[in-house]
Amino acid sequence: VTPWSSSEIHQEWPSLPPILDPKLADEVFTHPGLGLKYSYERLEWLGDAYLELIASSLIHQTFTQLRSGACSQLRERLIRNVTLAEYFRHYDMSRWAKLPDGFGDNRGQGRGRSKDKDLLKTQADMFEAYVAAVILSDSQHGLTKVVEWLKALWGRTIKEDIYKAEAAKKRSESQPTASEAPDSSAKQRLSVKIVTKGVTIDYKDLPGEKRDKNLGLPLFTVGAYLTGYGEVGRLLAVGTALSKKDAGQKAAETALQNKRLIQAYEEKKRQYMKAK
Structure with missing residues (x-):
């Protein structure tokens, strides 16, 4: 075959x-x-x-x-x-x-x-x-x-x-290898940067009827929500992909690319750790 x-x-x-x-x-x-x-x-x-x-x-x-x-x-x-x-x-x-x-x-x-x-x-x-x-x-x-x-x-x-x-x-073959797929450890890297005791990041499905423009297959959309540092359910970023797993990874990767947002939460994490 x-x-x-x-x-x-x-x-x-x-x-x-x-x-x-x-x-x-x-x-x-x-x-x-x-x-x-x-x-x-x-x-x-x-x-x-x-x-x-x-x-x-x-x-x-x-x-x-x-x-x-x-x-x-x-x-x-x-x-x-x-x-x-x-x-x-x-x-x-x-x-x-x-x-x-x-x-x-x-x-x-x-x-x-x-x-x-x-x-x-x-x-x-x-x-x-x-x-x-x-x-x-x-x-x-x-x-x-x-x-x-x-x-x-x-x-x-x-x-x-x-x-x-x-x-x-x-x-995909014409693009650099590094950009072919989202970093599989994006969720872990995001967690390491801004999560501490009492702080969580939840990945939730979002409604949508989008389809992949090349394959015509349905796409999944996932949002990354932070709870902690005095905030509840703060939407950090959204990711869309052919599977829920990849959509979650893309949401985390997108959040990581928002340097101002990540730096703000990294500072909050440092202040929390310092006050312990």
């Missing part, structure tokens, strides 16, 4: 890899509601695992600046039922589907009535089963074919995210 590259993303849909074993091909599209000895359920279970693993590997290698939470959100967009059912319909896999009588009467896209949602779930399940069957039916090349196929499919689905990730990576 290799990372996505914008140069590899094409407008046309990739070709559907074949299932080489006719028995597996029959199982993939057989609904358990038919009451037969076989159905897509076991293949769907295996295909689901393959999809999650392949998607995770692609995201991990491509979006190197994303934290795990944002990676999970991106993976969910790739493997959710709505996405897989869309692929199912594009390849017209319904021509092979064997469903209970009346089950497929409502050919909706999963919004609205429960029958539509049941159909969408079944389409997604059959797609997952198809993935497993391609791999199992070709022990030598099946997995490689599926990885290449899914990489092309998913690349079309999140192409804008891939473009933005590449742009962000180029910008």
Whole structure:
């Protein structure tokens, strides 16, 4: 598995890899509601695992600046039922589907009535089963074919995210190493400078609906509040980042950069220590 590259993303849909074993091909599209000895359920279970693993590997290698939470959100967009059912319909896999009588009467896209949602779930399940069957039916090349196929499919689905990730990576590489990320010890350094007995700094979530302009992912905002030296809940600084942890670090770093503010509290700390 290799990372996505914008140069590899094409407008046309990739070709559907074949299932080489006719028995597996029959199982993939057989609904358990038919009451037969076989159905897509076991293949769907295996295909689901393959999809999650392949998607995770692609995201991990491509979006190197994303934290795990944002990676999970991106993976969910790739493997959710709505996405897989869309692929199912594009390849017209319904021509092979064997469903209970009346089950497929409502050919909706999963919004609205429960029958539509049941159909969408079944389409997604059959797609997952198809993935497993391609791999199992070709022990030598099946997995490689599926990885290449899914990489092309998913690349079309999140192409804008891939473009933005590449742009962000180029910008970070052009900047000095020291400025690539906030100092991981910013909270500790701030505490050492101005905290003493009876003085605390609390980091609190702040409301907001901002999104990262490059990745389009939600941003977290955290405020650093000081209580002590006769003040209660004094806002020192605010930080915004893709995770709460990084937002807190940025808030501390921003506070440290306010030299006048820090010097004032350092003096208060010295006076307190001197009076002890």
